[in-house]
Amino acid sequence: MRLDQLSPVAANGQRAVPQDAVVRARGVVKRYGPRTVVDGLDLVIRAGECFGLLGPNGAGKTTTLRMLMGLTPPSAGSIEVLGLPVPAQAREMRRRAGVVPQFDNLDPDFTVAENLATFASYFGLKGPALKARIAELLEYAQLADRADAAIQALSGGMKRRLTLARALINDPALLVLDEPTTGLDPQARQHIWERLRRLLNQGRTLILTTHYMEEAERLCDRAAIMDHGRIVACDSPVQLIRTHIEPHVIELRARDADVFLARPHDFSGVRVEHVGETVLLYSADRERLIQAAGALPFIQRPANLEDVFLKLTGRELRE
Amino acid sequence: MERVSLLPRLSLRFVPVWRRNLRVWRKLMGPSIVGNFGEPLLYLLALGYGFGRMVGEVGGLPYMMFLASGIVVSSAMTAASFEAMYSAFTRMHMQQTWVAQLHAPLEVEDVVLGEVLWAATKALINSAAILLVAAGLGLVGGWRALWVLPVMLLVGVCFASLAMIVTALARSYDVFTYYFTLVLTPMLLLSGVFFPLQTLPPAIVAIVQLLPLAHAVELIRPLVVGAEPGNVILHLAVIAVYASAGVVISSRLVARRLRH
Numbered sequence: 001m002r003l004d005q006l007s008p009v010a011a012n013g014q015r016a017v018p019q020d021a022v023v024r025a026r027g028v029v030k031r032y033g034p035r036t037v038v039d040g041l042d043l044v045i046r047a048g049e050c051f052g053l054l055g056p057n058g059a060g061k062t063t064t065l066r067m068l069m070g071l072t073p074p075s076a077g078s079i080e081v082l083g084l085p086v087p088a089q090a091r092e093m094r095r096r097a098g099v100v101p102q103f104d105n106l107d108p109d110f111t112v113a114e115n116l117a118t119f120a121s122y123f124g125l126k127g128p129a130l131k132a133r134i135a136e137l138l139e140y141a142q143l144a145d146r147a148d149a150a151i152q153a154l155s156g157g158m159k160r161r162l163t164l165a166r167a168l169i170n171d172p173a174l175l176v177l178d179e180p181t182t183g184l185d186p187q188a189r190q191h192i193w194e195r196l197r198r199l200l201n202q203g204r205t206l207i208l209t210t211h212y213m214e215e216a217e218r219l220c221d222r223a224a225i226m227d228h229g230r231i232v233a234c235d236s237p238v239q240l241i242r243t244h245i246e247p248h249v250i251e252l253r254a255r256d257a258d259v260f261l262a263r264p265h266d267f268s269g270v271r272v273e274h275v276g277e278t279v280l281l282y283s284a285d286r287e288r289l290i291q292a293a294g295a296l297p298f299i300q301r302p303a304n305l306e307d308v309f310l311k312l313t314g315r316e317l318r319e
Numbered sequence: 320m321e322r323v324s325l326l327p328r329l330s331l332r333f334v335p336v337w338r339r340n341l342r343v344w345r346k347l348m349g350p351s352i353v354g355n356f357g358e359p360l361l362y363l364l365a366l367g368y369g370f371g372r373m374v375g376e377v378g379g380l381p382y383m384m385f386l387a388s389g390i391v392v393s394s395a396m397t398a399a400s401f402e403a404m405y406s407a408f409t410r411m412h413m414q415q416t417w418v419a420q421l422h423a424p425l426e427v428e429d430v431v432l433g434e435v436l437w438a439a440t441k442a443l444i445n446s447a448a449i450l451l452v453a454a455g456l457g458l459v460g461g462w463r464a465l466w467v468l469p470v471m472l473l474v475g476v477c478f479a480s481l482a483m484i485v486t487a488l489a490r491s492y493d494v495f496t497y498y499f500t501l502v503l504t505p506m507l508l509l510s511g512v513f514f515p516l517q518t519l520p521p522a523i524v525a526i527v528q529l530l531p532l533a534h535a536v537e538l539i540r541p542l543v544v545g546a547e548p549g550n551v552i553l554h555l556a557v558i559a560v561y562a563s564a565g566v567v568i569s570s571r572l573v574a575r576r577l578r579h
Contacts, residue, residue, distance in 0.1 A: 032579070071421060072578050091424045099422040105415035109343040118342070121335040122423035167422075 022205045028077035037063045039229035050206040052216040055226035061209040098167030102178040104159045113147040123170045141165035157188030177208040213305040227313045245303040246282040256296045275315045336433025359394035378515045387453040388543035389512035392535045395442035399475040402438035403482035404495040427574040439475025446471045460545020474535045480565025487572035511536045531561045
């Protein structure tokens, strides 16, 4: 598959998502000693979709991704990825998969282009086809003019783009990304999003974890919210919001939040959440919300995935 | 569930791991050669000329010849151990190179085998260079010395895989100093590199003969000076047992560490 080949795009611009499963996980458990990190995970991810794994730190997202790639064996349950049992045939499966790890592990002993060539050698790729592939990927990562640069000379965004390009060296059908935009500036994140979108348009399957709900809403066809090693909800972002959150939200921030909490009020028809320095008021009735806020200045916005996340995973700090 | 087997799954997939290290070495060849090959050469020249003048013949050989053949072996041990500890730990822990390799269709066994064979290759390069210098100084007794090279590769695998066990268990670089000081240096001093084994008390000789370096020296020294080594099968067997045990144990320990 070539990078510029926009295969399964329907005439209306919507991607046609085929229904065959790329990942099937049943009853997957991962224990580290007495600690259960993943606790009975059932998951079906379809070919061509972008699937998000969301959850607070320690929810089991990274462990789930590592199990899917056969990098750590599950304590119980069965996993099948790209039609192969994992971890039994994980190596064969990884021929057709790519991994973008949470922390860049580019090879500091090599230049940008050498990094791609060296990684290709692990797949047994070589020859003129590889040369063309590397040129194409450097173009894709906007690093064509930096082919001979040292890794240490790259910005954070460039390193991420190179890591992404490296994961594509074997033209994978499935790409797994662990927090692909954490630590990047807004421009660099936009660049990564645009490139991930292109991969989706080529019909590849993407599985990503993220702490940015905006990122998940933007990219993901479906998202699973994980907490304490279990999936607590799994649906399209729009459906998740519709199912779990009232249509109207207002936010009271900082001192206004304190003033609101300090005074007596009538909560009927309004759900109140207090997270950090923000008070969130949810209701089906917009008038009721504005009334509840009294004369305090507030921000009105549509319900989003972050509201779902906070509702389902609670408000306490996870570290 | 994972397939459990005693033997690591071996295949030719280690080759790209080995080649990656070779490529890096070619970039940084200068300092690497000076570091690993310069020091044993200084020992050979200083001890050989200085000390050799005083002691004359040792073990039926001029001291310089006795020492040169010993240093060919000990430099392989040092080079393999150093590479499989400091450099391998850097790739495993600091640079996460192995983690990236495991994202490709490679398994832990491929990475460990590639690293061990690479460290053995460095051992071979070092001792071959010293052998060449020794030949230039007239300390080598003929073409039979070329048999040293395949034996050196085995000796390299042996010490690399033993060092890899330490690396698999290491939390930081500090532990490598202990291994050098408490294991390798005593072995180096007592295994017949600098003086004949037979001058030591019998109890010490018995212990030293359980360790691989003494057997490597017994095998290599005659080959270098142009004589025929005795007990070849025994010596090779001891080194091979250490090498295989090292590869199996270190693979399992690295797997336990990385597949956690």
